[in-house]
Amino acid sequence: MNRRPFLKLVSAMTLAGALAATAASAETIRIGAVAPKTGPLAGGAAVTQWPSIYLWVDQINAAGGLTVDGEQMMIELIEYDDQTNPGETIKAVQRLATQDDAHFIIAPYGTGLNLAAAPLFDRYGYPQIAVSAITDQQADLAAKFPNMFFTLGTTTALAADVVSVLSDMRAAGQMGDNVAMVNVADAFGIELATAAKPLFEEAGFNIVYETSYPLGTQDLSPVIKGAAAAEPDAFVAWSYPPDTFGLTEQAMIEDLDVKAFYTAVATPFPGYGARFGAAAEGVLGAGGVNPDSDAFKEYAAAHEAVTGEKPDYWASATTYAALEILAQSIEAVGLDRAEVTAHLKESSFDTILGPISFDENNSNADFWTVGQWQGGVFRGVASRGRDGSVPVILKDGWE
Amino acid sequence: MSLTATDIRNLCLSALALGICALLPFGDNGYWLGLGVTIAMFTALATSWALFSGPTHYISLATAAFFGVGTYVTGLGIETLPFWALVILAGGIGAVLAALVGLATLRLSGVYFVIFTLGLAELVRQAITWVQNNSGQKGLYVLTDLDEAGIYWWLLGLTALVLLGGWMIGRSRLGFALRIIGDDETVAAHSGINTARAKVLLFMVPGAVAAMTGAILAPRYVYIEPSLAFAPILSFQVVIMALLGGASRLWGPLVGVIPFTFLLEAVSSNFPNQTTLVIGIAFLVIVYLLPKGFVGLLDAVLHRINKTGAV
Numbered sequence: 001m002n003r004r005p006f007l008k009l010v011s012a013m014t015l016a017g018a019l020a021a022t023a024a025s026a027e028t029i030r031i032g033a034v035a036p037k038t039g040p041l042a043g044g045a046a047v048t049q050w051p052s053i054y055l056w057v058d059q060i061n062a063a064g065g066l067t068v069d070g071e072q073m074m075i076e077l078i079e080y081d082d083q084t085n086p087g088e089t090i091k092a093v094q095r096l097a098t099q100d101d102a103h104f105i106i107a108p109y110g111t112g113l114n115l116a117a118a119p120l121f122d123r124y125g126y127p128q129i130a131v132s133a134i135t136d137q138q139a140d141l142a143a144k145f146p147n148m149f150f151t152l153g154t155t156t157a158l159a160a161d162v163v164s165v166l167s168d169m170r171a172a173g174q175m176g177d178n179v180a181m182v183n184v185a186d187a188f189g190i191e192l193a194t195a196a197k198p199l200f201e202e203a204g205f206n207i208v209y210e211t212s213y214p215l216g217t218q219d220l221s222p223v224i225k226g227a228a229a230a231e232p233d234a235f236v237a238w239s240y241p242p243d244t245f246g247l248t249e250q251a252m253i254e255d256l257d258v259k260a261f262y263t264a265v266a267t268p269f270p271g272y273g274a275r276f277g278a279a280a281e282g283v284l285g286a287g288g289v290n291p292d293s294d295a296f297k298e299y300a301a302a303h304e305a306v307t308g309e310k311p312d313y314w315a316s317a318t319t320y321a322a323l324e325i326l327a328q329s330i331e332a333v334g335l336d337r338a339e340v341t342a343h344l345k346e347s348s349f350d351t352i353l354g355p356i357s358f359d360e361n362n363s364n365a366d367f368w369t370v371g372q373w374q375g376g377v378f379r380g381v382a383s384r385g386r387d388g389s390v391p392v393i394l395k396d397g398w399e
Numbered sequence: 400m401s402l403t404a405t406d407i408r409n410l411c412l413s414a415l416a417l418g419i420c421a422l423l424p425f426g427d428n429g430y431w432l433g434l435g436v437t438i439a440m441f442t443a444l445a446t447s448w449a450l451f452s453g454p455t456h457y458i459s460l461a462t463a464a465f466f467g468v469g470t471y472v473t474g475l476g477i478e479t480l481p482f483w484a485l486v487i488l489a490g491g492i493g494a495v496l497a498a499l500v501g502l503a504t505l506r507l508s509g510v511y512f513v514i515f516t517l518g519l520a521e522l523v524r525q526a527i528t529w530v531q532n533n534s535g536q537k538g539l540y541v542l543t544d545l546d547e548a549g550i551y552w553w554l555l556g557l558t559a560l561v562l563l564g565g566w567m568i569g570r571s572r573l574g575f576a577l578r579i580i581g582d583d584e585t586v587a588a589h590s591g592i593n594t595a596r597a598k599v600l601l602f603m604v605p606g607a608v609a610a611m612t613g614a615i616l617a618p619r620y621v622y623i624e625p626s627l628a629f630a631p632i633l634s635f636q637v638v639i640m641a642l643l644g645g646a647s648r649l650w651g652p653l654v655g656v657i658p659f660t661f662l663l664e665a666v667s668s669n670f671p672n673q674t675t676l677v678i679g680i681a682f683l684v685i686v687y688l689l690p691k692g693f694v695g696l697l698d699a700v701l702h703r704i705n706k707t708g709a710v
Binding site for chain 2: 037038040079080081083084085086087088090091092094095097098099111112114115116118119123124137140141144183185186187190191193194212214215
């Protein structure tokens with residue numbers, strides 16, 4: 001057997017690889033990305049996280065790169081799959097920091113994976129502009145991890161604004177006091193329910209039905225039937241992607257008669273509107289954007305052109321905005337990570353969501369909290385400091 | 400018990416090797432230390448797993464259940480108790496849980512036991528979630544000053560304990576009884592061995608060790624979610640690593656854990672889009688090509704050398 005061709009191929013590839021590596025390290029900015037491509041959170045990351053990253057890299061490189069100290073530098077993206085496993089996230093961030101020598105690392109996806117990575121971002125001095133990490137512990141976390149920034153809001157704000165949207169509807173005489181509240185029995189679902197319950201009671205609502213179901217429950221009809229039997233004016237579910245779809249489906253089957261129907265995570269996904277069509281009209285959900293702003297329209301069009309997918313109506317745009325913030329900081333102060341972090345703390349950034357700046361807890365105070373499907377588009381109806389929210393409409397049947 | 404000169408030499412060499420391992424954080428505080436944590440974690444888990452499953456041939460998939468319990472012990476107690484107390488407490492709870500499970504299932508054999516242990520992680524996860532759900536959000540955030548080096552030393556200490564404990568069990572009446580049970584349970588029972596008691600006692604070891612490992616690693620994860628703490632993949636990883644090394648020797652799992660950790664690392668860094676696929680293929684290759692693990696391979700090689708030497 002002649003081994004020569006194989007040897008030649010291997011040496012050629014090694015040589016090419018070495019050349020590419022030197023060429024790459026000379027003039028590119030190495031950006032690391034780690035997020036789920038497999039495991040329970042892969043579906044969400046495939047909608048919200050990865051496409052915005054690809055779009056951002058594509059746009060910057062198409063424009064000739066970022067200007068760093070007067071020099072144009074292209075971006076080289078190094079991506080890893082953490083399999084929705086915090087141990088793998090930790091390994092991947094460590095690999096990016098020490099083996100790949102990444103200049104910057106994009107924050108991981110999901111609260112748990114972001115927090116697992118936070119000690120490493122902190123140790124290596126990487127700014128961590130977290131998006132899909134909603135928590136009420138921002139002050140504690142920012143004190144412990146001074147490089148960690150929060151963009152998507154707090155648990156309590158998400159819950160409180162649902163309560164205030166319903167309060168406004170009640171004040172306008174559109175609905176009564178009775179609320180059915182359910183939650184998925186998993187970390188974020190429990191956090192939201194714990195935050196919401198006292199707020200509903202304070203606002204004078206009667207929680208006429210309250211239950212929870214385990215993550216991954218296939219048959220949600222008992223939940224909807226139980227809620228229907230209590231004859232609530234509003235149905236609120238602190239739900240995750242699979243049950244957001246499942247509850248909506250059951251509500252359609254049972255023809256749940258409520259004035260307001262709210263499901264939490266994944267309601268703003270384009271897949272939700274596509275699946276339920278006209279029945280989605282009037283469904284409230286966590287998040288929102290201003291879909292009529294020129295910046296969002298332009299982003300959505302580019303998103304679809306480059307990745308073939310539509311962005312969601314909440315965290316997609318925030319993910320992209322976090323990357324815009326990173327790019328603006330790099331162009332402003334260069335590749336020094338400590339200077340970028342300092343710049344993040346003191347500057348205001350112009351993003352597709354509007355201006356974003358971080359307060360003393362490294363938190364962005366302006367974010368969307370509640371949205372609603374109206375005319376095939378998920379529109380923000382409540383926010384903290386964002387322009388363009390529209391009035392809430394009544395949920396009028398499931399046809 | 401009496402120690403021979405070989406025993407003492409082996410003990411000293413093992414202590415020396417552990418001492419050298421303990422110096423790792425001074426050499427590298429980043430990438431290699433991170434891999435060191437992974438290796439120490441899986442060595443403790445796989446060695447304790449093999450202590451029970453090696454001699455008895457019961458395949459336990461309960462590692463994730465005990466591990467998850469341990470992370471929650473730290474999560475719920477970190478505000479009130481010192482860390483070392485939580486690790487000990489986790490070990491105690493893990494052992495008690497293992498004893499309960501053992502009493503209920505170890506009279507079963509074969510596939511019934513495997514299925515029960517697989518379901519156990521889900522059962523415990525749902526139980527903990529139920530408590531959390533009814534008591535409000537608790538034990539989700541673990542903020543400590545323990546860094547990677549501290550976690551590594553804790554795990555290394557635990558690994559040392561497991562190895563020492565395994566060595567002592569191997570020399571004890573209990574270890575002898577288990578080897579007989581593994582060879583033929585009927586013979587063991589007829590020889591007057593209380594087989595159920597022996598199995599339950601030994602099953603408590605991997606239970607306690609996995610819970611302690613979970614308790615030690617909780618600060619590394621910062622945020623504890625049921626879906627992450629009870630990830631079933633952990634149980635399978637431990638089994639495959641122990642089998643790759645070979646469960647019939649105390650040091651067998653160690654020689655499986657180290658190459659497997661590097662293999663996983665190489666796969667996840669080189670195939671970011673096909674990680675799970677390539678890991679699956681690696682599993683198949685190991686089972687087909689190395690059914691008895693590296694220990695079996697070594698035995699076969701030694702056997703052949705002896706044979707040719709004799710001829």
